Amino acid sequence: MTGPLTGLRVVELAGLAPAPFATMMLADHGAEVVRVDRPTPTVPGPDLLGRGRETLAVDLKDPAQREVVARLVDAADVLVEGYRPGVMERLGLGPQECLGRNPRLVYGRMTGWGQDGPLAAAAGHDLNYIALSGALGAMGPADQPPAVPLNLVGDFGGGGLLLAFGILAALVERATSGRGQVVDAAMVDGASLLTTHLHSLMAGGEWSRARGGNLLDGGAPFYRTYRAADGRHVSVGAIEPQFYAQLLAGLGLDPDDLPPQMEPAGWPRLHAVFAEAFAARDRDAWTEVFGVGDACVHPVLEPDEVATAAHSLARNAFVEVDGIPQPAPAPRFDRTPSSEPLPRRGASVQLLRRWGLTEQDLARVSGAAEQEATSA
Secondary structure (H helix, E strand, O other): OOOOOOOOEEEEEOOOOHHHHHHHHHHHOOOEEEEEEOOOOOOOOOOHHHOOEEEEEOOOOOHHHHHHHHHHHHHOOEEEEOOOOOHHHHOOOOHHHHHHHOOOOEEEEEEOOOOOOOOOOOOOOHHHHHHHHOOHHHOOOOOOOOOOOOOHHHHHHHHHHHHHHHHHHHHHHHHHHOOOOEEEEEHHHHHHHOOHHHHHHHHOOOOOOOOOOOOOOOOOOOEEEEEOOOOOEEEEEOOOHHHHHHHHHHHOOOHHHOOOOOOHHHHHHHHHHHHHHHOOOOHHHHHHHHOOOOOOEEEOOOHHHHHHOHHHHHOOOEEEEOOEEEEOOOOOOOOOOOOOOOOOEEOOHHHHHHOOOOHHHHHHOOOHHHHHHHHO
16 A cells, blocks of 8 residues: 555554544555454445455454454554444553553544533434534425435544544644544534534524525525436536526526526526426436536436546546445545555454564464465
8 A cells, every 4th residue: 555644553443434434544545554343344245434454353352352452552553443432441442541552642533422421422323413513404495304415424524534634633743742642533523513614604694594595505596406307417506607607508598587696585486497497408418518617517426327427537536446436545645646445354464463463462363364364
């Protein structure tokens, strides 16, 4: 593996979604990651978020096997865990113990509600975290319940990306102080952080509480999606006047026959006119009409269409790992480019020895011999 994080050593305690996403990003850009899996893997079958790792099956309930993890921590720059608060402490692998062994360690913690507060110990999922962040309440049309935005806002944007940023920030600080620290990344905090611009609009009187009636929530007829003749959709984001003029030209509409763009009282009529116009042609026909111009009109692609889209192909935006197309590492670096990610594989004995594990340590971990045979 190559990339700007080459030489960084990371221990990952296997979990679900946000923490593995953060660790995937570190691995994508060159970090050497040992993922500590349960004896029964957390994610059976294809695990795209697990790419770029070498994995070691460990029973953390076994004190001898926990000691092997502690030995890995001794050689690591970063530890990433996504358990509920208190679990790592009960295992004897909490921040106090790990930083006591390795004062330079950056200890990354991924939770939904954070390490403290009245909800810290409660269960939750992405939808719950973004509900309490205020992000969910602003999504969706006025006459429908709030729209569910997959699990992108809490798990990945407000969770995994926040944790990755926090880890890298702590590593930058460590270069000066020589000391590690704990990074407390909570999805509810990250989702709230993502609403900063929304709060700016609210403070300036440019956002009303009424969902679906604002500039960026689908209320504006020039910033929303429309159904085409074939049942597929196009996206329209023509906010600036010069882009809006190109939108009207592409639709064959005369601005003198329409209400002013920025007067909300005329938006219902504009929406009806645009909906009728877009319904006259198929999605891909509209793609041809607007092309690569500045009308800010583009097709709404299905996930399985993205890898073969012209822009994706031109930028090599997708790679194949184990025969499965998936997004390539991002962002891109000109001087220290990242290599294409490798599939998840068993940790080689050579790697574990490089991390300082002894023959006795290897013997404690079930399956070490098999892993050596399959990954050497």
